[in-house]
Amino acid sequence: MAKRPQLTGRAAILAVVVCAIAMSLAYPVREFLAQRRQITQLEQQQAKALADLRSLEEERKRLEDPEYIKREAREKLHFCEPGAHCYGVLDDGTKTSASAGQRRAAVSPWYISLWQSVESADRGEGKKMGG
Known part of the structure; x- marks a missing residue:
């Protein structure tokens, strides 16, 4: 019996045609999926914009109410x-300013701490590294 070749000419042509079809469909499918993602993002942005619009409409209605304006003036502006x-x-702020001044005096500025550490290292009082 004669051994039949595993890959015939027709099978090779069929494989090339299938690969060509797959390659020609890859780009449109990728673009389709990208457009679907973009549509989803735009729908989400639209929903957020509509929610913002609704909240702004509610705020506008509140600001048109004279009682709301009076209440806000009393509470926030002390009218x-x-x-x-x-x-x-x-x-008069004497208690708060004194305690704030004491806190500031207790913590020295960064440049004083830096200079003290340089002087300490110069005298050999600092930690020895690597030793």
């Missing part, structure tokens, strides 16, 4: 309506 008795507490 007082005419005829109302309003009181404010003023802090």
